Amino acid sequence: MSVPPSNLPITEPVPVSQEVSPVVTTPVSSDIPNAPTPEDDADQGSDTHTKVLLQNLPKNFNNVKLMEALKKHRIRGVKVTGSESGSIRTLVCPDKNTAYKVVRLTHRGRISNAKQAKALILAKPSQGKQQVKNDEEGEVEERIVDQKMPLPVKPYEEQLKDKHRVLSKLMSEMTIFGLKREAELNKCNIPDWAMDNIQQMESNFEILRKEALRQRYQAYQEQNIPIPRYMSQKYPELLSEFAGSHLPANQALPESATMETESGAITAEIPYDPVWKEKCQAIRAQYPLPPRINPPCPVFPTVASPVHTGFHNKSEFTFGVTRFGDISIGFNVGSFGNGLTQVSDIAHCVRVSPRAVQLVQKMRNYVRNVSPHPVYNRCKKSGVWRLFVTRTQASGEDMVIVQYNPTNLSDEEQQAIRDDLKRLFSTPVEGFAPVTSLYIQETPDRTDEIPQNNSLVLLDGAPLIHETLLDTQFQISPHSIFPVNTLGAERFYSIVRDWAMGKPSPLLTPTTEGIADSASSNESSDVLLDLCCGRGTIGILMAKYFRQVVGIDVDPQAVEEANSIATAKGITNAKFIAGPIEKILNTQLQQLKADGVITDSSSVVAVLDPPGKGVNTKAVCTIRWNRNINRVIFVASDFARSHKSVGMFCKPRSMSVPGFPFRCVQAVPVDLFPHTKNCVFLVELVRSGPKAKTPDTSMLQ
Ligand SMILES: C[S@@+](CC[C@H](N)C(=O)[O-])C[C@H]1O[C@@H](n2cnc3c(N)ncnc32)[C@H](O)[C@@H]1O
Numbered sequence: 001m002s003v004p005p006s007n008l009p010i011t012e013p014v015p016v017s018q019e020v021s022p023v024v025t026t027p028v029s030s031d032i033p034n035a036p037t038p039e040d041d042a043d044q045g046s047d048t049h050t051k052v053l054l055q056n057l058p059k060n061f062n063n064v065k066l067m068e069a070l071k072k073h074r075i076r077g078v079k080v081t082g083s084e085s086g087s088i089r090t091l092v093c094p095d096k097n098t099a100y101k102v103v104r105l106t107h108r109g110r111i112s113n114a115k116q117a118k119a120l121i122l123a124k125p126s127q128g129k130q131q132v133k134n135d136e137e138g139e140v141e142e143r144i145v146d147q148k149m150p151l152p153v154k155p156y157e158e159q160l161k162d163k164h165r166v167l168s169k170l171m172s173e174m175t176i177f178g179l180k181r182e183a184e185l186n187k188c189n190i191p192d193w194a195m196d197n198i199q200q201m202e203s204n205f206e207i208l209r210k211e212a213l214r215q216r217y218q219a220y221q222e223q224n225i226p227i228p229r230y231m232s233q234k235y236p237e238l239l240s241e242f243a244g245s246h247l248p249a250n251q252a253l254p255e256s257a258t259m260e261t262e263s264g265a266i267t268a269e270i271p272y273d274p275v276w277k278e279k280c281q282a283i284r285a286q287y288p289l290p291p292r293i294n295p296p297c298p299v300f301p302t303v304a305s306p307v308h309t310g311f312h313n314k315s316e317f318t319f320g321v322t323r324f325g326d327i328s329i330g331f332n333v334g335s336f337g338n339g340l341t342q343v344s345d346i347a348h349c350v351r352v353s354p355r356a357v358q359l360v361q362k363m364r365n366y367v368r369n370v371s372p373h374p375v376y377n378r379c380k381k382s383g384v385w386r387l388f389v390t391r392t393q394a395s396g397e398d399m400v401i402v403q404y405n406p407t408n409l410s411d412e413e414q415q416a417i418r419d420d421l422k423r424l425f426s427t428p429v430e431g432f433a434p435v436t437s438l439y440i441q442e443t444p445d446r447t448d449e450i451p452q453n454n455s456l457v458l459l460d461g462a463p464l465i466h467e468t469l470l471d472t473q474f475q476i477s478p479h480s481i482f483p484v485n486t487l488g489a490e491r492f493y494s495i496v497r498d499w500a501m502g503k504p505s506p507l508l509t510p511t512t513e514g515i516a517d518s519a520s521s522n523e524s525s526d527v528l529l530d531l532c533c534g535r536g537t538i539g540i541l542m543a544k545y546f547r548q549v550v551g552i553d554v555d556p557q558a559v560e561e562a563n564s565i566a567t568a569k570g571i572t573n574a575k576f577i578a579g580p581i582e583k584i585l586n587t588q589l590q591q592l593k594a595d596g597v598i599t600d601s602s603s604v605v606a607v608l609d610p611p612g613k614g615v616n617t618k619a620v621c622t623i624r625w626n627r628n629i630n631r632v633i634f635v636a637s638d639f640a641r642s643h644k645s646v647g648m649f650c651k652p653r654s655m656s657v658p659g660f661p662f663r664c665v666q667a668v669p670v671d672l673f674p675h676t677k678n679c680v681f682l683v684e685l686v687r688s689g690p691k692a693k694t695p696d697t698s699m700l701q
Pocket of ligand 1: 531532533534535536537538552553554555558579580581582609610611612615616619
């Protein structure tokens with residue numbers, strides 16, 4: 001299973017089972033304990049001409065609008081260069097402080113009202129200079145909240161509904177638009193069932209949409225709010241129809257002072273009445289527009305994480321300095337390129353476990369009050385304390401890794417550090433239980449992670465800690481990849497297990513929001529394929545429920561680990577093989593047939609847990625072409641990117657996509673990351689065409 005990272009501005013999905021660290025390890029420029037001084041600020045201000053590159057500006061955002069926005073935020077003396085028609089503009093700011101202000105406002109969507117707009121300071125911050133910004137009160141915390149917890153102010157129930165909405169919308173678009181496009185582009189035959197669905201869904205959608213718009217319109221009228229511009233521009237005919245007796249059909253609808261977009265964003269380019277804004281929001285919430293087209297299968301309500309706070313069992317923190325100049329351990333704030341390089345207090349991140357907070361506090365007090373060594377400065381490449389990693393498992397066992405730079409430390413000083421750390425974390429004191437496992441890592445290299453080399457040294461305690469998933473215990477080493485939300489992951493794995501066994505999952509609420517009931521395929525299988533198995537968590541957890549488990553992954557190291565875990569657990573009916581699915585799946589299935597494990601009539605279920613972007617077309621075609629694979633449980637950590645793979649399973653059979661297609665029968669979002677936008681989606685696909693008697697090799701060209 002894989003999941004995108006926390007909500008950082010630049011998102012490259014990482015496996016779920018992998019670290020989804022709340023830390024952004026951007027370099028810290030501050031040379032500890034020196035806090036920013038008024039002289040520093042004055043110095044920064046005296047620099048002349050700092051260039052800022054604005055990217056991704058919305059269409060029609062001309063220079064006049066840009067200058068007006070700057071003026072509104074009292075940013076003066078800025079010159080704009082760059083073509084007005086393009087999405088890129090360069091601003092020449094009179095000083096660095098002005099440039100920082102532009103960057104900050106842009107990233108908050110206050111320059112162009114477009115969240116996608118990005119700003120970059122082109123001038124390099126001077127090396128070794130204190131870059132800590134003189135932030136306004138509370139701003140750092142606000143940024144932390146933005147970066148690590150984009151939804152903290154939403155009630156959890158709302159977050160779950162949002163995640164359900166995202167999956168439903170993507171599912172609808174994937175199937176309907178995908179099929180239609182296929183038909184138009186390739187002139188291939190769309191099966192009748194799909195064509196009926198399209199027509200039915202489209203007509204339902206139009207009826208629902210019209211009704212929602214009518215109700216909205218009435219509410220605007222009743223509350224004397226001007227009709228928002230998006231309504232009057234997009235649906236003039238509908239509005240005339242709704243107006244009926246209220247308005248003569250040809251009367252122009254009132255211009256709105258609010259710039260409400262269909263998605264609900266209210267742009268603030270021209271002044272608006274704040275009361276209208278609130279009222280508009282309330283109306284939109286009361287009469288939501290239906291999703292564009294209904295999804296092709298039931299989408300169960302999001303399965304909640306059993307714990308909403310403190311669920312993160314692995315966190316990486318950086319030693320640094322707060323905006324008040326205090327030595328601390330926390331998250332890096334902002335980016336080095338912008339000169340925003342403080343760390344902030346972890347008390348603001350609800351995802352960090354209480355035990356991790358306790359460990360961080362202990363270490364912070366030591367570094368702040370006892371240690372003679374400074375924290376590491378990535379600009380000057382000097383200092384000692386670098387990273388602090390905690391693993392705090394639901395089992396109660398925990399691990400601490402302290403990374404420091406040994407350069408310029410004498411042997412005696414290094415020994416003193418080791419003794420101090422042992423005393424700190426391995427001695428029981430009132431209110432503090434010693435950690436199960438304590439590691440140190442001496443790293444002179446410029447790195448922002450715990451490198452996978454031999455430099456990790458067990459200082460005290462056990463080399464491994466343990467965690468139980470469902471009823472299986474796993475060992476965790478410093479580099480182990482393991483789900484970061486254990487209790488949430490248990491729910492995820494139990495749904496996968498139930499679906500793989502062809503049973504309805506008791507964790508799924510059968511009816512809500514138009515979903516009639518469970519669509520479980522109720523078909524059991526003897527053989528489970530754990531495709532993209534990684535270190536085999538799914539196959540190992542499911543082995544006892546199947547006659548045979550075969551795992552395939554392209555990463556030989558992960559496969560080796562999977563096999564050794566299986567052997568250590570005495571599992572004899574699971575084997576994991578290294579190689580790409582598209583190359584080795586056929587041979588593996590032939591082998592199973594030769595061994596008599598499967599026959600022509602056997603049904604095989606595959607759990608496919610690809611990386612965030614999905615799997616390649618060849619891998620999908622190989623699965624489609626193997627007629628014994630009747631069901632696929634697709635795990636999507638980033639469905640916005642991987643839904644194309646699901647669409648590929650559903651495509652009608654053709655020369656380029658051989659094998660009978662699958663269709664979606666049920667889907668569910670499982671929330672492993674409360675207070676973030678990340679969510680794991682599960683989609684069950686069932687073979688929709690007849691089973692071929694013999695493989696259609698002609699299609700495989
Ligand atoms: C999200 S991880 C799988 C995690 C794993 N299921 C678990 O529970 O630990 C995705 C895996 O897909 C593998 N992968 C990507 N493309 C592949 C391909 N074409 N064939 C086989 N494995 C592939 C990667 O090596 C990676 O281990």
